[in-house]
Amino acid sequence: MAIQILTDSSCDLTLEQFSELDIQIAPLTVHLDGQDYEDGVTIQAKTVYDAMRQGKAPKTSQISPQTFKEIFTSHAKENKPLVYIAFSSQLSGTYQTAKMMEQEVKEEYPDAPIHVIDTKCASLGQGLVVLHAAKLAKQGASVDEVVNAVKYQSEHMEHIFTVDDLEYLKRGGRISKAQAFVGTLLKVKPLLHVDDGNLVPLEKIRGSKKVLSRMLELMEERGLDLTNQTIGISHGDDLERAEQLSKMIQDKFNVSENQIVIEMVGSVIGAHSGPGTIALFFSNKPKPN
Template sequence: MNVQIIADSASDLPDSYIEQYGIKRVSLTVHLDDQDYLDAVDIQSKDVYDAMRNGKAPKTSQVSPQTFKDLFEEYAKKGQPCIYLALSSELSGTYQTAKMMQQEVLEEYPDFQLEVIDTHCASLGYGLVVLRVAQLAQENADMETLLKTAESHMNHMEHIFTVDDLEYLKRGGRVSAAAAFVGTMLKIKPLLHVENGQLIPLEKIRGQKKVFKRMLELMNERGEDLGNQPIAISHGDDAERAEQLAEMIREEHGTQEIIIHQIGSAIGAHAGPGTIALFFLNKPYE
């Protein structure tokens, strides 16, 4: 029996990939206007971005313990091995919750094969890890192969992103109010990346046009085999600019597979509309 791959909604994978590779997706919760919504089920990220543009400040919370327990027990009863690949534990408590529920379920079903992995990745960087593991699972790869592949991809996944408005990072405590004010006045666009699962400021770029050029330079410095690996670009309701970046990559590297998709509510509620994020491996694709 295939190993079932489970991911959460912060992976930002398009529904077509979720369906094609039989990935089970669990939703984080979005809090907006005193209501709770399941991400990608009851609310779409476009609704969240529109609310943010109108001055609202949506919040998110992790997947509930009961959701994990019910899901893990469902597969335990069927005897189907599972791997849950989680959003970085530095960005959400979802991984820790899943680990607690894993322990509870394995006490009742000691022979059940259930692995819970902290990918230290986010958005489509996380999604690319999930996608590769799910592809191999569909080909009936064994648990050991899947875990080795997950570890390799997550340890070599690069995240480079920029936000359109520092105000949203200020709300989330990523930058100070003063820095956000000055940055907005000077049209400074921060570049950030992910290191050990955390969002880390990388550089400050002045002017919109220079940002993509610098992102591409960083990609060329860090990436390997860029023409032969799937590359992903996620965006905060700005498909036009995401496509511009994709075209620059195609022209330079001839990359055939570039996944472009909107950043979901779980990440978008903190990064805000206009965010552009680029994901690739810093080692040859396997």
């Protein structure tokens, strides 16, 4: 029986990708101007970024328990294998909610082939894991093969990113008010990465021009077999810089353009990272297919 891949909207993939690879999507919620919106469904990232540029502060919330219960129950009744590839448990309560609902559904359907996996990834880092799993499922891989691949890909996914304005990280509690003030004053651009699912400051770069070059240096240090993997770049409504980074990667590592996936950072993560974010995702140990 075909395996259904389920993920949430924080993976920052497109509706076309979901459709093409038969990926089921559960959207997180964005709160803006007193209204609730489904990320990627009833609100698009561009709207959120434009609102942030106007000084508004959108909020986000996780997927409801009822949503997961309905999805899991429908698959359990049909005994259809489901693999849910979740947003990092360190950045959202969505994974924990899904695990609770998995346990609840399995009380009634103990043999339900439902698998909930914490990627400890975010944005297109999570998205690359989802794409890989969906392609395996399409090729007829077993549930164990898909689950093991998701865990392996997640464990070896590197996230390196920078933000254009420290104010947004301050609002989200990632840095202090003083750090944001001093950083903005000195025109410091922070580089961050994801360590065991958490956002962790890596270093500070003086001047935005140096940031992309430093991202490439870190890619060279951490990446492995870059010509034989899919590389992700996501951006906070700054396609020009994302394409600039893509060209730099192609030139430096002899990577072909079709190996690089460029997507906009979605509403949920963008609400915390802000316009101008640039993020780079690659594997530090790609596994041969």
